[in-house]
Amino acid sequence: MNNDVAPPRNLRELFTGFLSIGARSFGGVMPWAYRVMVEERRWISATDFTETVGLCQFLPGPNIGNTSVVLGKRWFGWRGSIVGFCGLVAVPFVWVLGLAAFYSDYASIPLVRAIVIGVGAAGAGLFLGTAIKLGRPLARKPAAWVVVMGCFLAVAVGRVSLLLVVPVAFALALALSKWGKL
Amino acid sequence: MLLELALYFGLLSLISVGGMPSVIPEMQRYVVEVKEWISAADFIQMFAVGQAAPGPNVLISGLIGWKVAGLAGACVALAAMCLPAGVVAYWVADVWERMKDSPWRKVAQRAMAPMVVGLVLSGGFVLATPNNQPDWRLWVIAIASTAAMLSTKLNPLWLLGGGGVLGGLLL
Numbered sequence: 001m002n003n004d005v006a007p008p009r010n011l012r013e014l015f016t017g018f019l020s021i022g023a024r025s026f027g028g029v030m031p032w033a034y035r036v037m038v039e040e041r042r043w044i045s046a047t048d049f050t051e052t053v054g055l056c057q058f059l060p061g062p063n064i065g066n067t068s069v070v071l072g073k074r075w076f077g078w079r080g081s082i083v084g085f086c087g088l089v090a091v092p093f094v095w096v097l098g099l100a101a102f103y104s105d106y107a108s109i110p111l112v113r114a115i116v117i118g119v120g121a122a123g124a125g126l127f128l129g130t131a132i133k134l135g136r137p138l139a140r141k142p143a144a145w146v147v148v149m150g151c152f153l154a155v156a157v158g159r160v161s162l163l164l165v166v167p168v169a170f171a172l173a174l175a176l177s178k179w180g181k182l
Numbered sequence: 183m184l185l186e187l188a189l190y191f192g193l194l195s196l197i198s199v200g201g202m203p204s205v206i207p208e209m210q211r212y213v214v215e216v217k218e219w220i221s222a223a224d225f226i227q228m229f230a231v232g233q234a235a236p237g238p239n240v241l242i243s244g245l246i247g248w249k250v251a252g253l254a255g256a257c258v259a260l261a262a263m264c265l266p267a268g269v270v271a272y273w274v275a276d277v278w279e280r281m282k283d284s285p286w287r288k289v290a291q292r293a294m295a296p297m298v299v300g301l302v303l304s305g306g307f308v309l310a311t312p313n314n315q316p317d318w319r320l321w322v323i324a325i326a327s328t329a330a331m332l333s334t335k336l337n338p339l340w341l342l343g344g345g346g347v348l349g350g351l352l353l
Contacts, residue, residue: 025236027339055278058294060198061267062240069268070275081272085264092237093244097256100231100245107227111350117223118349119342120230120309121320125327126338127203127306132328135299144296151300155207156307159215159314162208166197169300173293182292 005042007075011083014076017041018068018087025092029064037071044071064088143181147173184251184258186217191243191262198267200298202239203305209246210308219250222312229309233342240264319352 008014017036025032030053037043044052056066065085072084106112138144151169154160176182190212198205206229213219220228228249232242240263247259281287310324311317326348327341 022237025238027337027342029236029238055275056271057201058199058278058291059267059271059274060196061201061264061271062198062238063201064238065240065264066267066271069271073272073275078272081268085268089237089241089260089264092235092241093256093260096232096235096237096241096245097248097253099235100228100248103227103231113227114353115346115350116227116230117320117353118230118323118345118347119234120226120345121323121349122327122342122345123229123233124226124306124309124320125324125345126233126331126341127206127302127309128324129328129331130203131299131303131306132332134295134302138296138299141296144299147296148300148303151297152303152307155301156304159207159211161211162197162205162301163193166199166297166301169297170199170293173297174290177289177293182296 005045005048007043008041011076011079013041014072014080015083015087017043018084019090022088023091029088033064033067138182141182143176147176147182183219184254187247187250187255188258188262191247191259192266195263195266196270198263199294200301202242204298204301206242206305207301207308209243213246213250220246224249226309226312230342234339322352323348 008017021029021032021036033053034046034049038046038049052070053063053067056063056070059066065088068084068088069081072080072082074080076083103112103116107116135144135148138148147169150172151165154165154169155162173182191209194205194208210222210225214222214225225246228245229242232239232245235241241260243263244256244260247255247257249255251258278287306324306328310320312320323345327345330336330341330344331338
């Protein structure tokens with residue numbers, strides 16, 4: 001298909017590319033990142049994109065933020081990482097603070113408040129949906145259920161600190177995984 | 183306060199496997215329950231504003247910082263949430279590439295999956311249950327948007343808009 005991919009030529013191109021991803025990414029960044037980097041600017045191939053994102057999902061931190069760091073480094077070293085990341089968050093950061101400032105002027109109106117809380121609840125629903133999507137491949141593995149429920153009970157119900165839950169759960173899951181249970 | 187915020191979010195950054203949804207419950211626990219810097223209602227409203235803007239959802243941390251300590255708080259919280267994880271990504275990417283054929287890579291990946299599911303699930307649950315007091319109306323909205331997300335391919339913005347409408351009617 002399109003093997004004619006070429007990395008951005010300079011930091012400026014890198015910055016504007018990520019800027020346009022950030023500025024347009026209403027409702028989710030990944031589809032826009034794909035569109036800009038793979039389809040519009042042809043910086044990397046679709047396979048490469050998927051692999052890089054896969055790695056970044058595994059690492060801690062915001063997936064797409066990590067992607068900008070990893071790709072920026074690949075192309076321009078540490079400068080690329082910083083420029084890529086800043087390009088990505090610049091517009092959304094201004095947007096979100098502007099929106100919050102605007103909202104705080106109206107937050108005392110009950111209807112406005114109700115609408116915004118409704119948006120928040122719908123956002124919570126999107127998390128639940130994401131968890132279900134991610135969890136489907138695990139449905140037939142009892143050991144995975146134990147880890148999922150263990151994390152849920154500890155964090156959501158017991159309100160145990162994540163700083164404790166993550167290391168313990170990861171050690172347990174790693175052992176289960178090593179024994180071939182996951 | 184800024185220092186506390188920076189240190190805590192920096193620590194969270196390092197354990198934020200699965201991204202922001204995983205650490206939302208912990209952020210809420212810390213800024214609402216432990217520190218009492220903002221209320222649970224404020225928290226869900228900041229979350230909503232973050233969802234309605236473009237960009238990576240890590241920006242929610244900036245908003246929480248803003249609510250807690252103004253513009254400086256926003257910058258500090260966002261940087262603290264991104265920088266440590268970014269440094270890890272910067273170094274680990276190459277190692278990970280070299281481990282392509284190592285069995286440990288698969289083992290670790292499989293171990294991570296159910297953990298992320300459990301944490302993201304908790305994120306949704308905690309957001310829909312502010313103050314640990316179940317409100318059936320919030321749950322109706324959340325479950326409606328879950329169902330819509332799983333059964334359609336709509337841009338999530340439509341689902342958030344739908345949630346806003348339901349919120350206006352129900353709450």
